[in-house]
Amino acid sequence: MDWRQLWEIISAPDNVPIVGLIPLLAFYIYLAWKQAHANDQLVAQLETDPAMAKTHHRKTWPFKPGWQKEVHVWPFLLRIEFLAAIIVTIILMVWSITLNAPLEEPANPNLTMNPAKAPWYFLGLQEMLVYFDPWIAGVVMPTLIIIGLMVIPYIDTNPKGSGYYTWKQRRFAISTFLFGFIILWVSMIIIGTFIRGPGWQWFWPGQTWDHNRLIYEVNRDLPDIFGITSNLGKAIFGLVIVGGYFALGGFLVYSLFRRYMPKDFSRMSLLQFSITQAFLLIMVALPLKMLLRLLWHIKYVWITPWFNI
Amino acid sequence: MAEEKNGKNGGKVGLLDRVKEKITGDVQALKTDIPTKAKEQIEGLKDPTKTQVYTSIFRHKHDETPRNRALGVLSNVFLHLHPAKINRDAVRYSYTWGMGGITFYLFIVLTFTGVLLMFYYHPTKVQAFRDVLYLEHDVPFGKLLRNMHRWAAHLMVIAVWLHMFRVFLTGSYKKPREFNWNIGVLLLVFTLLLSFTGYLLPDDQLGFWAVTVGTNMARATPLLGHEGPFGPLLGMTPYNDVRFGLLGGSIVDANALLRSYIWHCIGIPIVASVLMIVHFWRVRKDGGISGPAQVMLESEADKPRRGPTAAGA
Numbered sequence: 001m002d003w004r005q006l007w008e009i010i011s012a013p014d015n016v017p018i019v020g021l022i023p024l025l026a027f028y029i030y031l032a033w034k035q036a037h038a039n040d041q042l043v044a045q046l047e048t049d050p051a052m053a054k055t056h057h058r059k060t061w062p063f064k065p066g067w068q069k070e071v072h073v074w075p076f077l078l079r080i081e082f083l084a085a086i087i088v089t090i091i092l093m094v095w096s097i098t099l100n101a102p103l104e105e106p107a108n109p110n111l112t113m114n115p116a117k118a119p120w121y122f123l124g125l126q127e128m129l130v131y132f133d134p135w136i137a138g139v140v141m142p143t144l145i146i147i148g149l150m151v152i153p154y155i156d157t158n159p160k161g162s163g164y165y166t167w168k169q170r171r172f173a174i175s176t177f178l179f180g181f182i183i184l185w186v187s188m189i190i191i192g193t194f195i196r197g198p199g200w201q202w203f204w205p206g207q208t209w210d211h212n213r214l215i216y217e218v219n220r221d222l223p224d225i226f227g228i229t230s231n232l233g234k235a236i237f238g239l240v241i242v243g244g245y246f247a248l249g250g251f252l253v254y255s256l257f258r259r260y261m262p263k264d265f266s267r268m269s270l271l272q273f274s275i276t277q278a279f280l281l282i283m284v285a286l287p288l289k290m291l292l293r294l295l296w297h298i299k300y301v302w303i304t305p306w307f308n309i
Numbered sequence: 310m311a312e313e314k315n316g317k318n319g320g321k322v323g324l325l326d327r328v329k330e331k332i333t334g335d336v337q338a339l340k341t342d343i344p345t346k347a348k349e350q351i352e353g354l355k356d357p358t359k360t361q362v363y364t365s366i367f368r369h370k371h372d373e374t375p376r377n378r379a380l381g382v383l384s385n386v387f388l389h390l391h392p393a394k395i396n397r398d399a400v401r402y403s404y405t406w407g408m409g410g411i412t413f414y415l416f417i418v419l420t421f422t423g424v425l426l427m428f429y430y431h432p433t434k435v436q437a438f439r440d441v442l443y444l445e446h447d448v449p450f451g452k453l454l455r456n457m458h459r460w461a462a463h464l465m466v467i468a469v470w471l472h473m474f475r476v477f478l479t480g481s482y483k484k485p486r487e488f489n490w491n492i493g494v495l496l497l498v499f500t501l502l503l504s505f506t507g508y509l510l511p512d513d514q515l516g517f518w519a520v521t522v523g524t525n526m527a528r529a530t531p532l533l534g535h536e537g538p539f540g541p542l543l544g545m546t547p548y549n550d551v552r553f554g555l556l557g558g559s560i561v562d563a564n565a566l567l568r569s570y571i572w573h574c575i576g577i578p579i580v581a582s583v584l585m586i587v588h589f590w591r592v593r594k595d596g597g598i599s600g601p602a603q604v605m606l607e608s609e610a611d612k613p614r615r616g617p618t619a620a621g622a
Contacts, residue, residue, distance in 0.1 A: 014515070017463040028471060031403055032478045043604050058603035061398050070394040074381040077391065077400050084407050085414050092418065092464070096456035103445065106438045107517035109560065116518035119508050121466050121501055126522065135537045138526025149494045152477075153487035159610050161480040163602025170480065177477050181470075263610070307531075307538035 002208040009194055009205075013102045018120050018193050025186065035060070035165040043169065059164075114198045114211065123192030124185050130200065131290050133308060148180075148279045155276045157267040172261060180283060219299035222292075231305060238302025242309065249281045390589055398601040404479070405598065408472035412500075413585070415465040422458040423574065430510070432570035434563045437512035462504050469500045481599035489591040492584055499581040506573035512566060520569070521561050527552035 010019055038060040046053040057063040071077075104113075118126045128137035160169040167174060197203040198211045222241065223234040254277070257265040265273070292298040302309040357363055358371065369380040379393035398404065429448055430440045444451035473493065476482060482490035509520040527550075528536040534552060535545040547559040557564030592598060 014463075017460075017467060021467055024467065024471065028406060028474065031406070032475070035403060036478075039604055043606065046604070047606055047608075053606060059398060059601055061401070061601070067397070069397060071397045071400065072375065072378040072382075072394055073391040074378045074388070074393075077395060078382075078388070080400060080402070080407070081410055084411060088411055088414055088464075089418075092457055092461055095460045096453050099456065099460070100452065101456045101459035102513075102515055103441060103511055104514035107512050107514055107561075109517070111514070113514055113518040116522050118519050118522045119505055120463075121504065122523060125526075134526050134529035135531050135534070139530045139534075139537070146494060146498055149473075149497075150491050153482040153484075153490045156483065159483065160605045160607075162483040162605070163479060163481060163600030164604055165478055166480075166604070169605075173480075174478065181474065267611075306542075 001206040003206065005208050006206045013099055014120060015193055016099065018189060021186070022190070025182070032165050033167070036167040039164050039166050040168040043166070115196060115200055117192070117196075120189060120193055124188035127188045127192040127196070128286070131286075131293050135307065136309065144279070144282060148283070151275055151279070155268070155272045155279075157272060158264055172264070176280070176283075184283070184286060217297060219293070219297045221300045221303055222298050223303060225298075231303075234303040235305075238300075238304065238309065242302050245285070246278075246281055249284070250277050253277045253280055390593075392593065392597055395597060396601065399598055401601070404601050406471060406475050408468050408475055412465055412468040412472055415461050415468060416581075416585070418461045419458060419465065420578065422454055422461065425454055426458055427574060432510070432567050434512065434566060437510065437566060441511045441513070462507060465500060466504055469497050473497060476599075479599060486591075486595045486599060489588060489595055492588045492591065496581060496584050496588060499577055499584065503573060503577050503581065506569040506577065509561070509566060509569045510573065517561060520565070524552055524555055524561065524565075527555055 009015060042058070042060050046056060046058070105111075117123060125137055125142060128141060131137075132141070156173055158170060158173065160166070161173075194205055195202055197207075197209040199213070201213060201215060203209055221234075223237045226237065228234055228237050254273075257273070268276070289301070292301070300308040353360065358367070368384055370377050371381065382388045382391050382393050426444070429444050429451065431437060441455070444455055446452075448454070476490065476493065505520075505523060509516045528534045528547075530540070530551050531538045532540060532543055533545065533550055534540045535547050535550045537545070540550065547553065553559060555565075555568070556562075557568050
């Protein structure tokens with residue numbers, strides 16, 4: 001166990017935000033879960049008791065008839081905002097006094113940094129470079145993430161859970177978002193920051209970064225395993241595999257929706273449903289491709305003269 | 310008339326007397342007038358809120374009446390971003406986490422420290438790195454300034470993510486707030502781009518290689534990059550593709566430094582500010598912050614709703 005190496009990575013000034021992000025995320029997930037749980041209990045109670053549903057103020061916080069439903073922004077909100085600004089300023093001051101922003105040697109194109117890492121918030125994308133060609137990891141994926149985020153309000157037709165925390169009323173939406181945000185985005189950043197060492201090789205926390213380490217890994221392409229040698233054959237094979245994934249996956253999504261979320265499905269238009277299918281399958285394809293590489297050393301699935309996937 | 314008034318003693322002597330008499334009158338009056346005025350002045354200063362200067366700035370009383378509490382918000386250009394009253398539970402920290410506001414506050418901090426940093430920085434290959442050294446070692450509080458700018462930037466990225474996370478978990482992107490969610494996604498992208506363009510500016514190894522890694526991806530842009538799918542077919546070379554456009558050259562060099570400086574200090578802040586204006590405006594126009602709203606029961610899910618539901622309504 002190389003504690004020094006571990007400490008160097010964790011205490012590198014630009015890695016501190018990620019070290020901070022982990023407990024922050026844990027705290028806010030807990031805070032959200034606590035409120036979601038309370039709201040779900042309230043909903044369950046109101047569902048079984050229609051008389052209560054008519055009179056209850058429908059929030060988990062206390063309320064008595066005669067209480068004001070609204071409060072004045074001045075001072076009840078402004079004092080909180082003022083306090084928040086002061087607290088943030090204090091945190092920033094303390095952080096800036098105790099920790100210096102990194103400054104390395106002057107830029108030198110002839111001296112490559114190893115590992116050369118992007119800013120921490122893009123390390124998830126850089127980690128994807130291991131599994132995908134740059135045009136996918138660096139261009140297509142970020143574009144799809146942005147578009148995917150933007151379509152969320154238009155494909156989520158579930159009217160429940162608007163303006164309050166809940167889990168039971170939005171299981172699918174919340175688990176999909178958690179999968180994308182926590183597993184695909186944040187954990188890839190953590191891997192990219194703390195695990196990837198020289199040559200972008202995998203070093204467990206505490207393992208010494210060995211700049212001379214070589215890994216002999218023979219990656220194969222999926223068509224090779226099936227003994228397909230001609231370019232045309234490989235292109236058609238890949239098209240069938242990728243096309244098959246989307247066709248079969250699309251059908252699977254359909255049957256899952258029909259069975260487990262019939263109301264959401266009936267609310268969705270064909271366009272809304274096919275966009276949901278497409279983004280869902282692309283998102284799931286990410287860890288699938290990673291598994292193909294990690295378990296069977298498969299590099300490409302679909303090989304064409306112009307691009308490889 | 311003049312002759313009658315001057316009387317028998319003749320004109321000139323009378324004139325002198327009259328001047329004397331009037332000045333004595335003035336002096337007499339001075340002794341009483343000025344102390345009275347001074348007294349008034351001091352009395353007036355005891356309540357500065359009644360002075361003309363004060364009332365010209367603050368146009369209403371500052372007491373605890375509902376009317377003046379509302380006016381305190383509505384008659385102030387900075388505060389009128391808020392409504393006069395909000396949902397009693399919306400002030401609970403556990404609902405909003407305060408992350409949108411903190412993001413905006415960090416943007417202000419970054420603008421302030423950023424402008425100060427600009428006084429000491431030249432975006433040229435010869436001077437950029439030296440300017441940072443100068444800032445760290447010679448400029449009073451220069452190190453603190455640079456540290457604050459950097460950590461506030463990192464904190465802003467985290468705050469934006471947490472804000473988006475909260476908005477998602479509370480379903481706040483749902484009708485009627487779909488469009489504002491989209492503005493928010495764009496603001497997220499611009500926050501990351503602001504941070505990324507700032508990364509190169511110290512012109513050190515860290516920034517140089519981070520930006521090299523980042524912009525190398527642009528080589529592989531489909532159609533528009535010289536190493537991307539179909540790029541070469543469209544005549545893309547290292548000297549005319551999208552990466553060349555980003556860097557102002559085929560390598561990360563002087564032009565890239567200048568471009569990222571201009572994007573960082575002028576281009577993106579302006580675009581982001583415009584989007585922020587729209588974002589805040591739409592929060593109000595879409596019915597204020599989304600909640601905490603009343604929980605919806607399964608049986609009510611498909612009932613038609615009347616208009617946008619305001620928070621807590």
